[in-house]
Amino acid sequence: MPRPLRVAIVGAGPAGIYAADALLKSEVAAEPGVSVDLFERMPAPFGLIRYGVAPDHPRIKGIVTALHQVLDKPQVRLFGNVDYPTDISLDDLRSLYDAVIFSTGATADRELRIPGVDLDGSYGAADFVSWYDGHPDVPRTWPLHAEKVAVLGVGNVALDVARILAKTADELLPTEIPPNVHEGLKANKALEVHVFGRRGPAQAKFSPMELRELDHSPNIEVIVDPEDIDYDAGSIQTRRGNKQADMVAKTLENWAIRDTGDRPHKLYLHFFESPTEILGTDGKVTGLRTERTALDGTGNVKGTGKHTDWDLGAVYRAVGYLSDKLPKLPWDIDSGTVPDQAGRVIEESGNHLRSTYVTGWIRRGPIGLIGHTKGDANETVASLLDDYASGRLHTPETPAPEAVDAFLTERDVRFTTWEGWYKLDAAEKALGTPQGRERVKLVEREDMLRESGA
Structure with missing residues (x-):
């Protein structure tokens, strides 16, 4: 046989x-x-x-x-x-x-080739995600000293990073975040988060549901500049042929025409702003320079030569994984x-x-x-x-x-084995029970191996 x-x-x-x-x-x-x-x-x-x-x-x-x-x-x-x-x-x-x-x-983070990426305060989004998700192979602390923060990219990872930076630690406490992450987020000083996209609303890679979730927090005011709502023939064609792109554009349009509320943390979604340099002094991030872009008729963009310097204390690069x-x-x-x-x-x-x-x-x-x-x-x-x-x-x-x-x-x-995962799963859930949480994620590799019976 x-x-x-x-x-x-x-x-x-x-x-x-x-x-x-x-x-x-x-x-x-x-x-x-x-x-x-x-x-x-x-x-x-x-x-x-x-x-x-x-x-x-x-x-x-x-x-x-x-x-x-x-x-x-x-x-x-x-x-x-x-x-x-x-x-x-x-x-x-x-x-x-x-x-x-x-x-x-x-x-890993895909490389972004602009001046200033190596400054202190310029971070890869993948590293930040690994930290707040309790990855055992990354540092246990994260510097969250900046009051104004930039996130480069218009995909779902950029939304995740922006949302975690803009939410309060107590909002995230009911989730599975480990104690070190909760303590780190309690020290977060960010009051403004600015998300930058090189192209327009029709080209954003957000999922509609993920985008709408930004507005669900009682502490986050999502702000879109009406001048960033623009479409050319290529953009209109994209919206007609892609239901998700159309839903994203409609959500952004609705946010652009509403009055700004009084929620304490502001999250700005900027379009047609292409990052050209991360600015710094004494080796530390002090801002971001962008070039205004304009649609070229096909859904792509070209530079206009108009630059803006943004006063920011940290930059997160969410331009793709590698x-x-x-x-x-x-x-x-x-x-x-x-x-x-x-x-x-x-x-x-x-x-x-x-x-x-x-x-x-x-x-x-x-x-x-x-x-x-x-x-x-x-x-x-x-x-x-x-x-x-x-x-x-x-x-x-x-x-x-x-x-x-x-x-x-x-x-x-x-x-470890699949049977070991059941043991680890039970141990994490047991840690969460006294706090009324589904689980508390273990971070240290040695702790995971011990609970798994490796």
Whole structure:
């Protein structure tokens, strides 16, 4: 009787778990069967949802329920606190599995090439998100001394950063934020948050729901300048062909025509302002210089030559995420992705790197919402299964599931399991119970490993 197809997935965020789900729903899962192991460098699973989504987004975190159902399947195992390639290499994975799927996502900040980015007070949004989400590998404190703050970018990450900066610590206390984050936010001095976009309202990448949520806080006054409401032929075409873009534009229009209220924290959404320089004195941020832009008829913009200097004490760059280069895999330095064809990793020669696949942001870049990775995973898994049916996968030396445990134990790797996640989950919920909170997230890696029974 043929043994089950053995697949390793590196990265246990939504993209990796969706790939596991696609494998389990395939015909191969029925006969001869599929066995999937997910390797995650964090002690806990769920990737972006745990460490990339703002804590005041419970609806988005509800996706965890669906991911839980996949990880509960007996054909799936989790090996947490295992780092690629430090703890396990591509050659190691090849010796244990028929195929390997990389779904490592994107966690670094994309570079913004303007003068002043290295000044004290200029921060990458990804680093700030990791801090307020309790990532174990970042500092426990964050400098929140500026009363006026800029956020560069008009995507959902920019909205998250702006909202966290503008809310009060007590507003966020009912969420799962750890004690160190709550203490840090209590010291936040920001009274004005300015979000800058290079193009117009029709080109903003906000989700309509995320945008509207800005206005739900009793402490945040959202302000839009009526002069920033402008459309050209390309913008009108975008609104007609994209329901979400139209909803975003309508929300911004409504905010632009209303009177300014008296909520204590002001959040300004600026459009047609392209950052050209972060200003500083004695090595510290003192402001931001932008150039006014104008629509060119196609939905794109051109500079007008008119510059404005904004008095600001900190700048957060939310201009996109970037994936880390994966050793032993080809790399496109411009896009920050692994070159592929339908999920198959493609070498510089144009050949498929045998039995090796990618899905999610490491494949297509950090675009789209979490749910968009499902279609991505389905395509990648379809390619893998086609190669399996055609006999194009390599044969591993030791495909038995117990060989993985033995390998990690021999390497002295302290790994966590899916059963360990249930223990960690229970421990975090127990911390929240006395405060009437759903959970309090553990931050220290050692604490997570202890509670997981690593």
